[in-house]
Amino acid sequence: MTDFNSGTQATVLILFTTLVTLTLLMCVMAGPERDDLANFYTGYLSLTPLKNGLAIAGDYISAATVLSTTGIVALAGYDGYVLAVSTALSLVLLMFLLAEPLRNAGSFTMGDVLARTMPGRAVRIAACVVTLAATLPFLVVQLSGAGSLLTFILDIPHGAGARTICITLVGSLMIVYAAIGGMRGTALIQMIKIVLLLGTSFVVAVLVLNRFDWSPGEVLRAAQQGSGAGPTFLQQGLQLGTSAGERLDFVGLQITVILGVACLPHITMRLYSARDVPAVRRSMSWAVSTVTTFCLLVIIMGTGAAALVGSQYITAADPQGRTSILMLSRVLGGDASSVGATVLYAAVAGVVFITLLSSVAGMTLAAASSLAHDLFAHAAQRGKAEPRTEMAVATWASVGVGTLAIVLATLAQNWNVGVLTTLAICIGASAVAPALTYSLFWRGFTRTGMLATLYGGAGSALILMVFSQAVSGTPAAVFPNADFDLFPMQSAGLVSIPFGYLAGWLGSRRDHRRRAAESRENLRLYEENEPRLLAAAE
Amino acid sequence: MTYADEDWYPPSPPGWQQPGTAPQGHTSRHQPYGRDLWQEPYGYTSRHDAYGHTPRHDPYENYRNGADLAALRSAYRLLRRVSTLTALGSFVVYVVLSCATPDLMGSKIAGELSLGMVLGVLQLVVTFAAVFWYGRSAERSVDPLAQVVREQAGTNSGAAR
Numbered sequence: 230m231t232d233f234n235s236g237t238q239a240t241v242l243i244l245f246t247t248l249v250t251l252t253l254l255m256c257v258m259a260g261p262e263r264d265d266l267a268n269f270y271t272g273y274l275s276l277t278p279l280k281n282g283l284a285i286a287g288d289y290i291s292a293a294t295v296l297s298t299t300g301i302v303a304l305a306g307y308d309g310y311v312l313a314v315s316t317a318l319s320l321v322l323l324m325f326l327l328a329e330p331l332r333n334a335g336s337f338t339m340g341d342v343l344a345r346t347m348p349g350r351a352v353r354i355a356a357c358v359v360t361l362a363a364t365l366p367f368l369v370v371q372l373s374g375a376g377s378l379l380t381f382i383l384d385i386p387h388g389a390g391a392r393t394i395c396i397t398l399v400g401s402l403m404i405v406y407a408a409i410g411g412m413r414g415t416a417l418i419q420m421i422k423i424v425l426l427l428g429t430s431f432v433v434a435v436l437v438l439n440r441f442d443w444s445p446g447e448v449l450r451a452a453q454q455g456s457g458a459g460p461t462f463l464q465q466g467l468q469l470g471t472s473a474g475e476r477l478d479f480v481g482l483q484i485t486v487i488l489g490v491a492c493l494p495h496i497t498m499r500l501y502s503a504r505d506v507p508a509v510r511r512s513m514s515w516a517v518s519t520v521t522t523f524c525l526l527v528i529i530m531g532t533g534a535a536a537l538v539g540s541q542y543i544t545a546a547d548p549q550g551r552t553s554i555l556m557l558s559r560v561l562g563g564d565a566s567s568v569g570a571t572v573l574y575a576a577v578a579g580v581v582f583i584t585l586l587s588s589v590a591g592m593t594l595a596a597a598s599s600l601a602h603d604l605f606a607h608a609a610q611r612g613k614a615e616p617r618t619e620m621a622v623a624t625w626a627s628v629g630v631g632t633l634a635i636v637l638a639t640l641a642q643n644w645n646v647g648v649l650t651t652l653a654i655c656i657g658a659s660a661v662a663p664a665l666t667y668s669l670f671w672r673g674f675t676r677t678g679m680l681a682t683l684y685g686g687a688g689s690a691l692i693l694m695v696f697s698q699a700v701s702g703t704p705a706a707v708f709p710n711a712d713f714d715l716f717p718m719q720s721a722g723l724v725s726i727p728f729g730y731l732a733g734w735l736g737s738r739r740d741h742r743r744r745a746a747e748s749r750e751n752l753r754l755y756e757e758n759e760p761r762l763l764a765a766a767e
Numbered sequence: 768m769t770y771a772d773e774d775w776y777p778p779s780p781p782g783w784q785q786p787g788t789a790p791q792g793h794t795s796r797h798q799p800y801g802r803d804l805w806q807e808p809y810g811y812t813s814r815h816d817a818y819g820h821t822p823r824h825d826p827y828e829n830y831r832n833g834a835d836l837a838a839l840r841s842a843y844r845l846l847r848r849v850s851t852l853t854a855l856g857s858f859v860v861y862v863v864l865s866c867a868t869p870d871l872m873g874s875k876i877a878g879e880l881s882l883g884m885v886l887g888v889l890q891l892v893v894t895f896a897a898v899f900w901y902g903r904s905a906e907r908s909v910d911p912l913a914q915v916v917r918e919q920a921g922t923n924s925g926a927a928r
Contacts, residue, residue: 313887314891321854325847325851463883510905518895521894764920
């Protein structure tokens with residue numbers, strides 16, 4: 230498939246350099262003012278709902294969504310459609326259930342929300358640990374994906390050295406964005422990225438439909454042929470299998486996605502920067518509309534990739550199909566030497582590149598903010614840290630988190646690291662989601678319950694994932710030759726989500742009986758905070 | 768410390784008629800009497816401290832704040848439950864149906880379009896309407912109540928200062 234001449238590679242390289250230069254410049258110019266904490270953590274409080282919504286959508290649609298979801302649609306058809314729907318509905322659920330109280334309760338990080346009714350260092354530390362546990366795996370997936378993707382786009386021979394260089398390059402850029410730009414800089418980049426991404430995807434989708442004379446039936450017929458699966462392409466079961474256990478696994482995975490993706494800390498962090506409740510509602514409306522539109526486009530693009538590229542070429546380039554969107558743009562461009570083909574391919578490659586950069590920068594920033602605000606300023610310094618020191622710590626924390634992620638991604642570049650995405654989403658669904666819902670809506674929630682939810686949910690998700698079939702025992706696993714798959718599923722959510730909720734409830738019940746005074750204090754704090762939580766009344 | 772003697776009445780048992788000489792500074796800011804002031808359980812008289820000092824602000828306000836907060840809480844809860852359960856429920860039904868009855872969901876209804884595909888895409892399209900509906904309902908049911916609670920919190924903290 231890689232029959233492009235050097236002219237196209239040169240165009241792509243020039244485009245990459247231009248994009249990097251422009252966004253870096255904007256990051257420096259938009260960087261936060263020194264010693265203004267609110268400015269650093271929340272970016273602009275004056276952002277209009279449309280812009281804030283675009284930034285939320287930009288953070289939400291990570292490179293994993295763009296590349297993996299398109300790949301799964303192309304390879305597994307119906308299962309991919311369900312995944313696209315659950316991805317979009319997850320943000321809807323965040324809007325309906327959590328967005329408004331979260332905005333009222335939080336100021337900078339998840340630790341602020343959780344510690345508002347239970348002051349103390351233990352909760353802050355737990356919040357920071359869970360934030361890191363959820364963002365680091367996601368970060369490593371995207372960075373190691375960046376390695377193989379850049380070598381594919383630039384057509385560098387697949388060697389360990391080339392990929393390591395690409396990972397280090399993308400990782401260093403990501404550190405620079407996060408450390409210099411802060412929330413302001415990344416918000417700006419996310420807005421630009423989402424506009425470019427929507428525009429390019431729209432063009433690709435239109436070209437796909439145009440190729441088939443705007444007939445969905447024709448696209449689907451060609452996709453069934455191209456996938457080699459025939460009618461089963463449009464039935465559930467290609468991704469995980471069709472036995473009862475595998476179907477249950479599929480249901481579990483989808484429920485984990487719908488509960489977990491939108492709760493990840495780098496997305497909730499954007500909500501704190503809305504001006505008031507109507508503003509957060511309008512921001513979320515824009516974000517949901519954008520994400521839903523994009524998911525519809527993903528369905529069209531993925532089906533188009535199956536129809537026009539064909540499964541065997543897609544899996545030959547990448548077994549998970551992450552390069553399908555790039556291959557689709559090559560096929561759509563027609564003659565490889567024409568100007569149109571070059572422009573289309575360069576545009577898609579550039580958008581994928583900027584998506585990768587911005588999503589890893591956003592995650593680094595979320596992890597670094599939690600380290601600086603929860604762990605350093607509140608747990609270590611007991612809230613007495615100077616704003617200037619806290620910001621310096623946040624900057625260095627982004628360097629630290631970024632470096633750690635680069636090292637881990639380099640080490641894991643030869644593994645099938647897709648399982649880390651599942652792990653991150655499982656932790657989001659079984660630790661972050663229960664902790665947030667309990668803390669916001671249950672007045673009887675206590676400290677032991679909180680710690681049990683956070684550590685229990687994250688721990689159970691981690692342990693179950695390690696012993697799942699995604700890590701060992703199956704041909705597509707991380708260690709296909711090892712055999713310690715004691716948990717017979719691909720994702721842990723079906724067990725770990727109920728466990729996270731149950732742990733919080735049991736822990737709180739125990740506190741009510743054993744430490745009545747402390748749980749009464751938690752109740753009093755909850756009630757004192759309620760006007761602020763519900764009405765933003767100070 | 769403000770001695771608010773002149774605009775504070777001792778609480779009266781439920782059902783008593785309020786004196787007509789209501790404190791001027793408060794009635795103007797709040798709803799007139801006759802609302803369900805006394806629907807709340809009776810239990811706020813303990814706001815006297817041991818020295819017979821009057822509390823810092825009007826206990827009637829606590830009733831009103833409590834009632835308004837409760838109204839806001841239940842309005843939010845209703846909106847949250849209806850919208851969340853609808854979104855989550857429809858999706859769970861969709862996924863379970865896809866897995867339990869693949870033949871039904873795979874049945875072609877128009878050309879190559881199968882029922883499952885149509886339902887999936889339909890959920891995405893309905894999302895736009897749902898978001899619009901949520902925003903409008905929240906503006907109607909929640910926002911006015913939140914405004915009342917916010918204003919009262921403002922006057923309370925003003926009185927305490």
